[in-house]
Amino acid sequence: EDVKKQRAIKTSDPYSTEPERHPALHINNLKPFNAEPPPELLSDSFITPSAIFFKRNHLPVPQVDAASYQLHIEGLPGGVLTLSLEELKTRFPKHTITATLQCAGNRRSEMNKVKQVKGLNWGIAAISNATWGGARLRDVLLAAGYSPDVAQRAFHVQFEGLDKDVTGTTYGASIPLNKAVNEEGDVLLAYEMNGQDIPPDHGYPVRAVVPGTVGARNVKWLGKIIVSAEESSSHWQQNDYKGFAPGTDWDTVDFKSAPAIQELPIQSAITVPTDGAVVDRSSEEVTVKGYAWSGGGREVVRVDVSLDGGKTWQVAQMRSSEKGQAPGPSPPPGRAWAWKLWEVTAPLPAEAQELEIVCKAVDNSYNMQPDTVPPIWNLRGVLSNAWHRVKVEIREDDNEE
Amino acid sequence: EDVKKQRAIKTSDPYSTEPERHPALHINNLKPFNAEPPPELLSDSFITPSAIFFKRNHLPVPQVDAASYQLHIEGLPGGVLTLSLEELKTRFPKHTITATLQCAGNRRSEMNKVKQVKGLNWGIAAISNATWGGARLRDVLLAAGYSPDVAQRAFHVQFEGLDKDVTGTTYGASIPLNKAVNEEGDVLLAYEMNGQDIPPDHGYPVRAVVPGTVGARNVKWLGKIIVSAEESSSHWQQNDYKGFAPGTDWDTVDFKSAPAIQELPIQSAITVPTDGAVVDRSSEEVTVKGYAWSGGGREVVRVDVSLDGGKTWQVAQMRSSEKGQAPGPSPPPGRAWAWKLWEVTAPLPAEAQELEIVCKAVDNSYNMQPDTVPPIWNLRGVLSNAWHRVKVEIREDDNEE
Ligand SMILES: [Mo]
Ligand SMILES: [Mo]
Numbered sequence: 001e002d003v004k005k006q007r008a009i010k011t012s013d014p015y016s017t018e019p020e021r022h023p024a025l026h027i028n029n030l031k032p033f034n035a036e037p038p039p040e041l042l043s044d045s046f047i048t049p050s051a052i053f054f055k056r057n058h059l060p061v062p063q064v065d066a067a068s069y070q071l072h073i074e075g076l077p078g079g080v081l082t083l084s085l086e087e088l089k090t091r092f093p094k095h096t097i098t099a100t101l102q103c104a105g106n107r108r109s110e111m112n113k114v115k116q117v118k119g120l121n122w123g124i125a126a127i128s129n130a131t132w133g134g135a136r137l138r139d140v141l142l143a144a145g146y147s148p149d150v151a152q153r154a155f156h157v158q159f160e161g162l163d164k165d166v167t168g169t170t171y172g173a174s175i176p177l178n179k180a181v182n183e184e185g186d187v188l189l190a191y192e193m194n195g196q197d198i199p200p201d202h203g204y205p206v207r208a209v210v211p212g213t214v215g216a217r218n219v220k221w222l223g224k225i226i227v228s229a230e231e232s233s234s235h236w237q238q239n240d241y242k243g244f245a246p247g248t249d250w251d252t253v254d255f256k257s258a259p260a261i262q263e264l265p266i267q268s269a270i271t272v273p274t275d276g277a278v279v280d281r282s283s284e285e286v287t288v289k290g291y292a293w294s295g296g297g298r299e300v301v302r303v304d305v306s307l308d309g310g311k312t313w314q315v316a317q318m319r320s321s322e323k324g325q326a327p328g329p330s331p332p333p334g335r336a337w338a339w340k341l342w343e344v345t346a347p348l349p350a351e352a353q354e355l356e357i358v359c360k361a362v363d364n365s366y367n368m369q370p371d372t373v374p375p376i377w378n379l380r381g382v383l384s385n386a387w388h389r390v391k392v393e394i395r396e397d398d399n400e401e
Numbered sequence: 402e403d404v405k406k407q408r409a410i411k412t413s414d415p416y417s418t419e420p421e422r423h424p425a426l427h428i429n430n431l432k433p434f435n436a437e438p439p440p441e442l443l444s445d446s447f448i449t450p451s452a453i454f455f456k457r458n459h460l461p462v463p464q465v466d467a468a469s470y471q472l473h474i475e476g477l478p479g480g481v482l483t484l485s486l487e488e489l490k491t492r493f494p495k496h497t498i499t500a501t502l503q504c505a506g507n508r509r510s511e512m513n514k515v516k517q518v519k520g521l522n523w524g525i526a527a528i529s530n531a532t533w534g535g536a537r538l539r540d541v542l543l544a545a546g547y548s549p550d551v552a553q554r555a556f557h558v559q560f561e562g563l564d565k566d567v568t569g570t571t572y573g574a575s576i577p578l579n580k581a582v583n584e585e586g587d588v589l590l591a592y593e594m595n596g597q598d599i600p601p602d603h604g605y606p607v608r609a610v611v612p613g614t615v616g617a618r619n620v621k622w623l624g625k626i627i628v629s630a631e632e633s634s635s636h637w638q639q640n641d642y643k644g645f646a647p648g649t650d651w652d653t654v655d656f657k658s659a660p661a662i663q664e665l666p667i668q669s670a671i672t673v674p675t676d677g678a679v680v681d682r683s684s685e686e687v688t689v690k691g692y693a694w695s696g697g698g699r700e701v702v703r704v705d706v707s708l709d710g711g712k713t714w715q716v717a718q719m720r721s722s723e724k725g726q727a728p729g730p731s732p733p734p735g736r737a738w739a740w741k742l743w744e745v746t747a748p749l750p751a752e753a754q755e756l757e758i759v760c761k762a763v764d765n766s767y768n769m770q771p772d773t774v775p776p777i778w779n780l781r782g783v784l785s786n787a788w789h790r791v792k793v794e795i796r797e798d799d800n801e802e
Contacts, residue, residue, distance in 0.1 A: 371772035
């Protein structure tokens with residue numbers, strides 16, 4: 001009897017079949033699972049290992065059987081196209097890109113310090129970089145009957161996930177059609193992450209990878225693709241993941257007045273040292289590390305680092321490959337999908353007892369990060385990309401003469 | 402004798418045949434001619450009249466005879482293609498776009514207040530909006546033998562002007578090939594400005610219009626187009642019009658370390674009232690006007706205005722057409738080439754004796770302007786896009802009881 005009851009309870013919990021997770025992750029929410037890696041691990045590797053890649057689930061992880069998996073493509077002259085995983089892998093050339101994904105709520109905790117916002121309290125690590133392999137969405141849409149005249153009546157490509165809530169509502173989002181069909185858009189129906197099958201937390205067996213675009217549009221456990229005159233009608237497209245002015249509150253907000261977030265703005269953060277760290281005077285210098293990335297395929301061209309709260313700046317060294325490896329060829333303009341890691345080693349200022357370390361990045365459209373949080377504060381706590389600041393204490397050596 | 406001598410002097414002055422200019426222009430430099438309209442005129446019309454459109458000449462205005470004008474297109478498999486003005490007008494469909502051009506040095510004067518920079522001391526009006534008509538560069542390159550395999554070896558399209566210095570060096574610049582050939586790039590070889598022949602100051606008879614891209618690449622008096630593996634070798638491409646960190650000075654600057662400016666970042670400024678204006682308390686409210694624009698075809702989605710130096714913000718009303726006219730259809734994503742004009746009317750704060758009015762804009766990649774000038778200061782004074790601030794005095798009515 002008890003065993004039966006337990007099993008019944010267990011089966012009625014939609015979270016009973018969640019995958020195991022890496023113990024190093026900082027968990028922001030358990031059900032649905034949302035977690036980020038420790039910052040200092042992020043800047044250790046140019047390609048984030050899948051196990052510590054940030055997890056951002058809106059709903060329970062669905063259990064999808066690869067053998068019976070079907071992807072439906074609708075809204076094109078050819079009628080509905082249905083593809084098995086095998087067909088997706090064999091009918092279309094495999095394309096590989098290295099692309100950074102970032103949650104719209106990355107660094108939300110800094111907005112929470114200004115004034116409470118609604119959302120998971122992400123630190124600076126709701127961002128990661130992976131190599132993705134799969135079919136180009138462009139190729140699949142062409143096979144399903146897409147031709148340029150479709151663009152006269154359809155402007156969006158909607159994605160529906162196989163993850164659902166208790167009422168059966170699935171996760172959904174959409175992207176502009178021109179991003180999906182452009183040869184330079186590089187949107188993938190990915191079935192590989194870092195050279196392996198995509199893990200359950202990241203969308204097994206197939207997810208959308210929309211490089212340069214906010215994480216929320218990179219729909220996981222992809223079940224359906226709909227070419228449409230309309231954006232996705234989902235909650236997450238219409239009434240969430242939009243930016244507002246700092247004066248807008250929950251009484252006055254009109255979600256129709258703002259565009260759904262697609263391309264993200266310029267971003268950077270300091271991963272090492274962490275806020276509150278202590279540096280010994282005897283070490284004589286301090287090494288600062290971090291990441292920088294921009295949306296829309298805009299390449300990061302410079303990162304400035306300050307040790308004095310933003311009064312003076314030095315230019316960081318950047319890398320776009322694993323440490324010690326030569327960087328690959330520069331991406332074509334508008335297709336810089338991967339972040340850059342950066343580093344500065346500087347002498348400890350002689351007089352200082354504390355350092356306020358600050359970073360800010362610049363992309364190749366010369367967009368810069370805003371200086372401070374309050375003027376970009378918004379009720380949903382998204383798009384938090386002000387200069388990142390960490391304070392470090394310098395401890396004088398007691399044994400010093 | 403005297404008359405002859407005078408004529409000789411006059412002819413040896415390469416600036417002796419400059420066109421007449423509108424008397425309202427604020428002249429920053431006479432030879433070459435550089436001038437901007439009064440800010441309050443800018444926000445009077447969505448389309449800037451050509452006569453007050455900002456003038457930014459690097460060299461004397463060349464006198465070009467339209468009947469004998471020739472445009473040479475080089476570097477493509479078909480060999481050199483030469484087009485007369487008539488051929489440019491008749492062999493290719495005329496395409497019309499409304500696009501804002503902005504000088505890299507717009508708002509440089511605000512950087513000069515922080516620390517002296519090198520360059521013309523532009524105010525906030527080195528930016529204007531016009532309707533341009535001409536052949537698509539894409540169509541002309543296709544006629545000259547461009548095909549996608551060219552993109553395997555060539556990455557740039559160079560422009561050479563017919564304007565030259567005393568040594569015969571012409572003005573030159575280049576843009577990425579993919580901007581030039583992309584169907585959505587909208588690059589024009591323009592022969593019309595606001596429905597008329599392009600005026601001499603703006604490139605008669607043919608100029609490049611590269612929407613979303615810094616003014617300096619929109620080469621006027623266009624003589625030659627070269628498809629090439631290399632960027633333009635011109636001074637203005639290689640050793641000018643690049644952004645650097647605030648700590649970089651003329652002793653340490655390495656022009657090779659920064660990319661040539663192409664797409665410009667998010668920008669906005671207040672045109673009305675002007676700095677130092679006086680508002681009467683009896684008027685009870687203040688109307689603030691301005692412009693907002695972003696590079697790369699990113700649409701401005703919001704402008705925030707503060708009357709208290711940035712502590713509190715309200716959202717401005719925007720328009721994307723002449724006053725009283727209904728706006729045209731929204732531009733397709735990534736092709737918002739025209740600025741928006743904006744306006745706020747707000748009650749005068751009861752206690753204030755002075756207002757610090759501030760504006761900041763947001764584009765549809767949610768890029769924002771930086772808060773302050775010093776952290777974006779650079780030795781060349783380009784890319785000056787911090788929040789714009791004007792101070793206004795409130796004069797209490799003396800006759801008031
Ligand atoms: Mo997200
Ligand atoms: Mo310029």
